[in-house]
Amino acid sequence: MDPINPGRGGPGGQRKRQTFTVREEDGLKRRGFPVRVSVDIPQGALTDCRRVRLLNHEGIEIPVQAKPVVSWPDGSIRSLLLEFAAHLRPYQERKYTLEYGKDIWPREQVFIQAHQTKDGIRVQSDIFSLRFAAGSQNWMDSVWVVGRPFTPKELGVRGYLLLGGSQGDLRDAKLTVEAVRVAEQGPVQVTVAAEGRFSHHKWSIPVQFQARVYYTGYIYAAHTLAFESEEDAKSICACGFEVPLAVKSHGSVEFGVVGAEPIKISAGDCPIFEQKTSEAYAVCNKLGVKAASGRGILRWVELSAGGLKLGATIQGADRYAPMKVETASYGGTPVLRLSLYSSPVGSERTRRVLLHLAAE
Incomplete structure (x- = not known):
């Protein structure tokens, strides 16, 4: 799996990134715990929800399921729902990075x-x-x-x-x-x-x-x-x-x-x-x-x-x-x-x- 490379991007700056944090709140050790996160996307930045990938706190790409929820007037995606599995210790916080853009081609993997x-x-x-x-x-x-x-x-x-x-x-x-x-x-x-x-x-x-x-x-x-x-x-x-x-x-x-x-x-x-x-x-x-x-x-x-x-x-x-x-x-x-x-x-x-x- 690929680590984050801050210098890597698509032609003309077509690849964008957003970072968010997930926190365990019940004092339990979580392994493969399902997380759902809604991410706001700038207008015109993403038209195909397949052109995304998610990186964990170590910069490793992890399986993700993405679905558009709301669209901008021009038809591009305004809000994107992400679903993925998280590994967390009790009360632990971890950061995840969403990459999206025209030059993103995530792996075609099916886990279920x-x-x-x-x-x-x-x-x-x-x-x-x-x-x-x-x-x-x-x-x-x-x-x-x-x-x-x-x-x-x-x-x-x-x-x-x-x-x-x-x-x-x-x-x-x-x-x-x-x-x-x-x-x-x-x-x-x-x-x-x-x-x-x-x-x-x-x-x-x-x-x-x-x-x-x-x-x-x-x-x-x-x-x-x-x-x-x-x-x-x-x-x-x-x-x-x-x-x-x-x-x-x-x-x-x-x-x-x-x-x-x-x-x-x-x-x-x-x-x-x-x-x-x-x-x-x-x-x-x-x-x-x-x-x-x-x-x-x-x-x-x-x-x-x-x-x-x-x-x-x-x-x-x-x-x-x-x-x-x-x-x-x-x-x-x-x-x-x-x-x-x-x-x-x-x-x-x-x-x-x-x-x-x-x-x-």
């Missing part, structure tokens, strides 16, 4: 691909592989990481929705994925959009799901419920994602709270983290015994078992109170459940989670 198969869409990179399929009860299934199954056979990232009955009982609505398609495909990430429906007897509600899958094993997952009436919204007690790991080991779960030390508990205790308000939280085990409590906002959670690691960050968690994160065991298989909706639902309909799949 999406293939249409007879049973759905297969997304894969050198690190992982997963499937999206119409007719499935999972948003994503057949998940493999570094050559080993990450979720149990026939299971995957499952959407769930709990309805509240008139007697206070809970009913589990069934998810059916009705359609899947590739919404965006580039060298760094593939975005898959899916449509489905949660149903229970005569009750049903449509749901849209989108997964922005990065080649490094990170997935931005979002789903939007389409409430058809206020009564629909009031009947929902919880809604979110559930991910089982393909191991028979309890392992441990760690909760990261803003402004506090991480809380680490055996996953065999099936701990439940509940955000009581926008600041107060409590962690209880499966018997209801309180293990920890305090003031702060849940920022991330990580479930580790049998060499597999599942991390999750709930985007905008401070606005989604109350909120619940649960761990469970299905026949010895550890499960992480992210309850993104919990009563009262409120007016917000879309929830976003950043998942990280890793294996040792």
Whole structure:
């Protein structure tokens, strides 16, 4: 890869540079962490988003996906969205340099691909592989990481929705994925959009799901419920994602709270983290015994078992109170459940989670 050469430029000064800084803010070690940055481009300086390249703090070219967002009146690019993977230590800052212009010809490298198969869409990179399929009860299934199954056979990232009955009982609505398609495909990430429906007897509600899958094993997952009436919204007690790991080991779960030390508990205790308000939280085990409590906002959670690691960050968690994160065991298989909706639902309909799949 080429280092920065300050004296190098295109004819007539056609190559331009802009530098920006990325900072890790959660006190975590990040490897291959997805970053999205919007860069303003002077009028007339760039007309083709392929004529860019990104250099890291050492001046080494790194993979980048670029997409124009806003154009100038003359048709040139005014705002450019960059997506790339960053390696950062806790609270570390690093500078990146964008080069662009008519004489830039970046390497044609593709690090992630999406293939249409007879049973759905297969997304894969050198690190992982997963499937999206119409007719499935999972948003994503057949998940493999570094050559080993990450979720149990026939299971995957499952959407769930709990309805509240008139007697206070809970009913589990069934998810059916009705359609899947590739919404965006580039060298760094593939975005898959899916449509489905949660149903229970005569009750049903449509749901849209989108997964922005990065080649490094990170997935931005979002789903939007389409409430058809206020009564629909009031009947929902919880809604979110559930991910089982393909191991028979309890392992441990760690909760990261803003402004506090991480809380680490055996996953065999099936701990439940509940955000009581926008600041107060409590962690209880499966018997209801309180293990920890305090003031702060849940920022991330990580479930580790049998060499597999599942991390999750709930985007905008401070606005989604109350909120619940649960761990469970299905026949010895550890499960992480992210309850993104919990009563009262409120007016917000879309929830976003950043998942990280890793294996040792």
